Amino acid sequence: MKTNKATDIPTVIPFDYISNSDCIKGMKELPNYCVDLIIADPPYNLSKSGDWKWDNSVSLTGMGGNWNITNETWDNMSLNEYFNFSLAWLSEAKRILKPTGSMWIFGTYHNIGIINVACQMLDIEIINEVVWYKKNAFPNLSGRRLTASHETILWTHSGGKKRNYYFDYNYSKNGDFSDDKLKIFGKQMRTVWDLSNNKKPEELKYGKHPTQKPIKILTRMIKLSSNEGDIMLTPFSGAGSECVAAKITGRHYIGFEIDKEYCNISENRLANTQEEIEQMNLFEIAYEEKKQ
Numbered sequence: 487m488k489t490n491k492a493t494d495i496p497t498v499i500p501f502d503y504i505s506n507s508d509c510i511k512g513m514k515e516l517p518n519y520c521v522d523l524i525i526a527d528p529p530y531n532l533s534k535s536g537d538w539k540w541d542n543s544v545s546l547t548g549m550g551g552n553w554n555i556t557n558e559t560w561d562n563m564s565l566n567e568y569f570n571f572s573l574a575w576l577s578e579a580k581r582i583l584k585p586t587g588s589m590w591i592f593g594t595y596h597n598i599g600i601i602n603v604a605c606q607m608l609d610i611e612i613i614n615e616v617v618w619y620k621k622n623a624f625p626n627l628s629g630r631r632l633t634a635s636h637e638t639i640l641w642t643h644s645g646g647k648k649r650n651y652y653f654d655y656n657y658s659k660n661g662d663f664s665d666d667k668l669k670i671f672g673k674q675m676r677t678v679w680d681l682s683n684n685k686k687p688e689e690l691k692y693g694k695h696p697t698q699k700p701i702k703i704l705t706r707m708i709k710l711s712s713n714e715g716d717i718m719l720t721p722f723s724g725a726g727s728e729c730v731a732a733k734i735t736g737r738h739y740i741g742f743e744i745d746k747e748y749c750n751i752s753e754n755r756l757a758n759t760q761e762e763i764e765q766m767n768l769f770e771i772a773y774e775e776k777k778q
C-alpha cells in the first residue's frame with residue numbers, strides 16, 4: 487500500500503523483525519508515514535585500508551581515535567558514492583517517517599558533514615546537533631593530533647514548519663541521567679552528553695560489532711522522542727542495539743542489516759532481553775525511591 491499525503495497514515499504494518507537485506511530496498515517496500523522514530527547509525531565511510539579486517543588491536547593512524555582499520559565493502563565508498571548513498575537512504579527514511587516523528591543520525595567528522603548537507607537538500611530539518619562526549623576515549627597513539635573523544639549525532643525531523651515532532655520535555659529535565667556528569671537534574675538537557683562507550687557484559691554476550699553503540703545512549707534517544715508502543719526503525723541495525731533498546735523501553739522495532747552474521751547476533755540478543763528489562767526496572771524503582 488502506498489499513500490502520498492501525511493493524512494493517509496496506514497494503521498498497521500508488520501513490526502518486531504530484523505530483515506537481512508539492504509535498507510534502501512527494504513524501506514522502499516514500506517508505505518509512507520508508517521514509523522514514529524528512526525535511529526540511523528550508517529557506515530562512517532572509514533574503511534580506507536588495503537587488506538585489513540576488523541581488528542580491535544589496531545587503530546587507524548592519524549585518525550586520532552580508536553577507529554579500527556577495516557576493509558568492509560559497505561564502509562569503503564568514494565566521496566560521490568557516499569553522498570549518493572546518503573541521499574538515497576535519507577530520502578526513503580524521510581518518506582516513511584510520520585510528521586510527528588523524528589530521526590537521530592550518528593556520525594563523525596568523516597561523514598557527518600555529508601549527512602548534514604544531504605539533510606538540508608532533502609528538507610530534513612536539524613533540531614539539534616548533539617555531541618556525544620566519550621570520556622573514556624582511546625588515547626591517540628601517533629601523538630600528532632588531539633585525542634578524538636566525541637561523536638556527533640544529528641536529531642532531525644521532516645514534519646515541516648509545524649514542528650509537531652514528539653519530545654518528552656519532562657523526561658529531558660527530570661529523567662535519570664545520573665551517569666552523565668554534565669546533566670543536572672531538573673535543568674534542561676543540553677547538547678553535550680557525557681556517556682562512556684562501555685557496554686555491559688549482557689550487551690556483548692551474544693557477539694560483538696566493531697561499531698556497536700551502548701544501549702544507554704539509545705534508550706535516552708528513544709525515551710526523549712517516542713512513546714511506548716511506537717515503532718522505531720533502524721536502517722543499519724548491526725548487532726541489533728537499537729532494536730534491543732526499543733524492546734526494553736516498550737517500543738516496537740524494524741531493522742535492516744545486510745550482514746547475516748550480525749542478524750544472527752541480533753536475534754540472540756533480542757531473544758534474551760528479559761535480564762536487561764528486569765535490570766532497567768530495578769534501576770527505575772531505585773531512582774524513583776531516591777527522588778522521594
Ligand SMILES: C[S@@+](CC[C@H](N)C(=O)[O-])C[C@H]1O[C@@H](n2cnc3c(N)ncnc32)[C@H](O)[C@@H]1O
Nearest residue numbers: 508509527560698699722724725726727743744
Ligand atoms: C555502524 S554499523 C551499526 C552498528 C549498530 N548501531 C550496533 O550498535 O550494532 C553499520 C551497519 O550497517 C550495515 N550496512 C551497511 N550498509 C547497509 C545497507 N545498505 N543496508 C543495511 N545494512 C547496511 C553494516 O553491515 C553494519 O553492520
